[in-house]
Amino acid sequence: MLDIKWIRDNPEAFDQALAKRGADALSASLIALDERRRSVIQSMQDMQSRRNAASKEIGAAMAQKNTELAEKLKAEMAVLKESLPAAEEEQRKLTAELNDALSRIPNVPLDDVPVGKDEQDNAVARVVGQKPGWNHEPKEHYEIGEALGYMDFERAAKLSGARFTVLTGPLARLERALGQFMIDLHTGEHGYTEVSSPLMVRDDAMFGTGQLPKFSEDLFKTTDGRWLIPTAEVTLTNLVSGEILEQDKLPLRFTALTPSFRSEAGSAGRDTRGMLRQHQFWKCELVSITDAESSIAEHERMTACAEEVLKRLGLHFRTMTLCTGDMGFGARKTYDLEVWLPGQKTYREISSCSVCGDFQARRMNARYRNKDGKGTSFVHTLNGSGTAVGRCLIAVLENYLNEDGSVTIPDVLLPYMGGLKRIEKAA
Template identity: 85%
Template sequence: MLDIKWIRDNPEALDAALAKRSADPMAAMLVALDEKRRSVVQSLQDMQARRNAASKEIGAAMAQKNSELADRLKAEVAALKDTMPAAEEQERQLSAELNDILSRIPNVPLDDVPVGKDEADNVVARVVGQKPGWNHKAREHFEIGENLGYMDFERAAKLSGARFTVLTSQLARLERALGQFMLDLHTGEHGYIEVSSPLMVRDEAMYGTGQLPKFSEDLFKTTDGRWLIPTAEVTLTNLVAGEILDQEKLPLRFTALTPSFRSEAGSAGRDTRGMLRQHQFWKCELVSITDAESAIAEHERMTACAEEVLKRLGLHFRTMTLCTGDMGFGARKTYDIEVWLPGQDTYREISSCSVCGDFQARRMNARYRSKDDKATKFVHTLNGSGTAVGRCLIAVMENYLNEDGSITVPDVLLPYMGGVTKIEKAD
């Protein structure tokens, strides 16, 4: 959420930022609404001050036995008490309206983010590795998995409907191996703390990271009012909600391997074949909580941690700087890591790493204080995929495909595969 004080002081900057995101200007409307709210607040404060002063004057008048003045003052206090509830209700309504509008406004992009409308305007930051050099025919993951006998979409549909997958035997183990490898890398070498956190959260947690109220249609809700997490970003970031942290203990770095749940409400007709776009999928999430000065450097570091997963797996990828029109709601800057998929003959996103400034922290009221300063500041938050396990499985299947349809297990995954070096067709 953006700071209304910043908007009052920088209305042109807000409208310029919204224009970069192809959104309509809102500064004038927000400032006018806030002025109205502030006017009501000032009126309330004046009434409260006058009520308190009149109450003291009543005592003085009675002490002087001036009953006429005391009666007039009592009538004034009674009138103020009658008037104030309506003003208080007006202030609550105006504050709620302002907060609701602010909660739906996207974050302000950093100055170095390329301006554009959609993914066609994203900019290549770097390209790493080479495409596979083998000469046999490339195949898509669903063809590979079904031919091996370890990927079943029909049974998944029988259980749950579209956009679900059943993996068995060696492919199920390969998926598990990928997740464990990512966790071990991020905790053992990159300094992240592993967290096992809930998969269901309350409204406040979804609001804190920006999924609510704007993106409720993209989420699954339980019958008792909780939400299934669309990413562990929700739980990991909200670990510090409502807290005041010591600056000396920052950055905090958290990671978790969890299922994620998304309704894919806006994806009708997209990636309906295979397991690229699922309602349920595993993801290794990275979250950092920093001070304001460290956030940009932490963004580069986090992206490098996610890239290292693909480097260790020997996968060709490119890292893209997203343009303003393709960037997520809460992000100030985002790098998308896109892995090469030979079966599709294209790059597909496998990780998205974003720096959010204090946008989420304001919603969560998460702050920090240095030992030399009594004042508090909002923390800066970052999140990224380190990486999406299902898409990483797809990439390994398509890039390590052998001519006979088997899949060679990447060397870094061998310790997790119980002696299996090649995934071959089921007997």
């Protein structure tokens, strides 16, 4: 959430930032709403001051036996007593209205983020590896998985409806191997602390990372009012909500391997075949909590950690800098890792790494105590996929397909596969 004081002090910069994101100017309406709120607060303070002063004046009048003045002052106190609750209610109403408006405004992009409307305006930051050079025809992952006999969409639909998958045998093990490889890499070599956290959270947690109130349609809600997490970013980031951390203990780096749940509202007709866009999928999440000075460098580091997963799997990919129109709601800058899928003959997103500045921290009220002892500052938060396990499985199937329809296991996953080096058609 953005700071209304910053908006008041920088209305042109704020409106320009919104324009880069394709949104209308809002500074005038927000500042007008804040002026009304501030006016009511000032009126309340004046009434409270007058009430305190009148109370003393009544005592003085009574001491001087000036009954007429005392009664006049008491009548004034009665009016103030009636007026203050109404003013307090108006102040609460205007504050809630302002906070709601601020909570729906996206973050301000960093200056080096390319300006654009959609994914067509994203910029290539780097390309890693080469596309596989085969003589045989590539296939899409669902063709490969179904032909092997270990990927079943019909049974998944029988159980749960569309956008679910049942994996069995070696494909189920391959999915598990990918997740274990990722979490071992990030904890063993990249310095992240593994976390096992809830898959259901309260409203406050979803609000803290920006899913609520604007994106409720993208979420699943339980009958008792909790939300299924769309990503472990929600729980990992909210670990520090409401806390004051010590600056010299930063950065904090967390990782978790969890299921994620998304309603995919608005995606009707998109990626209906296969596993690309599911209601439930595994993801290895990365979250960093830093001070204000370190977040930009941490963003580069986090992206490199996610890239390392794809490098060790021998997958060709490119890292894209997202333009202002394609970035997520809470991001100031985002890198997307797009893996090459031979079956689709295109790149597809497999990881998204974002730096959010203090945008989420303001919503969570998460701060750190400055080393110089001069007060506190909001932490900066970062999140990224390290990576999406299901999409990584898709990439392995399509890039390691053999001419006979079997799939070779990447070397880095062999320790997790119980001696299996190749997945062949079920007997």
